[in-house]
Amino acid sequence: MERVLYESNRHLPPTMNAQQQNAVDYIKTLVKPNDTVFTVLRHVSASGMNRWIDFYVMQDNEPMRLTYQVALALGEKYDTKRNALKIGGCGMDMGFQAVYCLGATLWPIGTEEPHGTRNGEPDSTGGYALNQRWM
Numbered sequence: 001m002e003r004v005l006y007e008s009n010r011h012l013p014p015t016m017n018a019q020q021q022n023a024v025d026y027i028k029t030l031v032k033p034n035d036t037v038f039t040v041l042r043h044v045s046a047s048g049m050n051r052w053i054d055f056y057v058m059q060d061n062e063p064m065r066l067t068y069q070v071a072l073a074l075g076e077k078y079d080t081k082r083n084a085l086k087i088g089g090c091g092m093d094m095g096f097q098a099v100y101c102l103g104a105t106l107w108p109i110g111t112e113e114p115h116g117t118r119n120g121e122p123d124s125t126g127g128y129a130l131n132q133r134w135m
Contacts, residue, residue: 023072028106030057030064033115033129037102038063039095040135042084051094052084055102056135070098073105099132106130 016024031037040054055070056063071078071085079086087094107126114122115129 023069033111036131037099038135048090051087052082054084096132100127103127103130
């Protein structure tokens with residue numbers, strides 16, 4: 001079966017620079033499909049159009065902060081004033097959206113093995129490879 005890029009990956013840059021690729025490689029050493037990425041909402045702008053979110057994974061029962069690496073991997077802005085990833089938009093769960101984009105960036109053509117089911121079918125889509133939970 002030939003693998004094709006999923007339409008949901010249109011947010012990805014056509015090519016990654018070395019810094020983005022290093023961030024992706026580093027994150028892949030820490031997370032596998034079906035792992036949970038924990039998100040913390042650090043701030044919401046007065047207009048409600050921007051959010052600053054932190055990202056963590058659990059390693060040896062300790063939270064490990066991945067926010068800067070996530071920002072690099074996604075090609076998004078890391079805000080040094082708030083020490084969090086700045087995400088624009090509203091009207092949806094922006095933590096889920098960021099983790100979905102992270103999964104799609106880590107596995108742009110999907111995971112090698114299905115990591116779950118979606119709509120009753122085996123699912124290997126990269127965007128749904130990671131779980132998200134608010135802390």
